[in-house]
Amino acid sequence: MRVAGAGGFWGDDLDAPVRQVEGGPIDYLVMDYLAEVTMSILHKQRARDPEAGYARDFVSLMERILPTCLERGIRVVANAGGVNPGGCAGEVARAARRAGVRGRLRLGVVTGDDLMPRLDELLAGGHELCNMETGEPLAGIRERVTGANVYLGAFPIAEALGRGADVVVTGRCVDAALTLAPLLHEFGWAADDYDRLAAGVVAGHVNECGAQCTGGNAMAEWWTIPDLDRVGFPIIEAEPSGEFVVTRHEGSGGRVNPATVTEQIVYEIGDPAAYATPDVVADFTTVRLSGAGKDRVRVTGARGRPPTGWLKASIVYSGGWRAVGTLVYAWPDAAAKARAAARVLRARLDRLGLRFDEMRTDLVGWDSTHGALAGPPPPDLPEVQLRVAVRGSERAPVERFTREVAPLVLTGPPSVTGFGEGRPRVREVAAFWPALVPREAVEPFVRVETREA
């Protein structure tokens, strides 16, 4: 049973799914499209157009690969549905007609993750939806909320597969569910077989960021990792016992070894002994890795416990406005000139009476990522980019800020360039509010539909 990961976010390598389908034998193709930032964009798109709100790239991809997938019996699972899974599935059906496979495709759609239509009902029902980081109740920002989705698990997807779906489109679900679901379906794991479910979650966690487990963004001896221009995306070779091997197609680039897989296992986790999903709480600390041949890593030992009674929701709300202005200062004393320019800018903004919730100055090329750990900049830095960012609840002051950056070229410290991209853009801030929702307030609303297309 081979589950191929073919994308870690919307915007990942467009050809990766094609390479996964054509580069060797696979049974399932799974793709994760939904980062939090993506959800906020999709909510905005749907607000403008009720037909929109899903990953359009998925539709053109399906048009391209559906004939091959159907011919070889490769089934596809993707959360490309975003905030409009039904609309996405409809477009996939049209893509199937264009691809000449009309009537041969069975489509599955999972819905019920969208809490927005029921948000006030939930609040009225005594669910405060408190922010998991700050503890504040949602009521304080309710009128600014633009979207609310709950992370679903793998069982609804597995149900769609059980009803014969060749392609399953979902909205928000935990990333690992995309890989766990095919394993549930193929191996018939029970809902309380927690160790195996945990193994599937580990497999999904390894698989969910695409090439990040096969040599992409891998730090250990990065300069020795071959052929990243055609990096192989991950393939999970799963077994009914829960054991699995991580590998990549023969002839692809990259590297799969315990170092690259471990880097992915520790990516974006909290307590590794309690990786919570709607289906199981997985323990990553019991996992063991061993080499199983060239570019093959065997993963064993995952343990699981029953899931909690809560599901995680991600609520998007309007967080004001922001803009980032940049200028480049050259040797000598580049950093000192840039800092002096920032002081001039701040003084002018103050004199204009502009107030921001936050203003931040960094020197790109010196301290914008390592902060104070970078130490004081040397006087002989050849060049440095001044980056000034502001954020405020009102648009007008942020708009005015964007007009105060370019004037520094003729009115500030010398040896400045790099303003060719024009005035900075004002962007709306989509802020996130993580909250917990009781399982029983969500599960009765989850729907699995399958139909011919």
Next chain:
Amino acid sequence: MAAVKLVELAHARSGDKGDVVNIGVVAYEPEHYSLLAETLTAERVQEHFGSMVKGKVVRYELPNLHALNFVLPRALGGGGTVSLMMDAQGKVFSTALLRMEVEVPDETAQRTRGRGRLPESLYLHGEETHG
């Protein structure tokens, strides 16, 4: 004993969850895991980052994978799309941690020297550095 940079003993990957950064630190050599577990305490990591991390650092251990996981709350200026930081998703916090100096036996320092860094023979020279 000798002071070495953590980058010679371990590789690391970091990412975000809201305003929280996590850094997974993985020993290059399994036998260096216990050394890392002893020296790389939550307190030392907290001190290393200073005002860059406003919440309390928590450490988790993954001995089977010879890795440690550090959770750094309130490190991303509000997190995600709100943050004005260049590294708003904490992607390279890992490297900021690898700058840390740790004390190791002289023999270990000798064996690990240069590990984690591009070999000198591969440094960029001449035209390779441009364009």
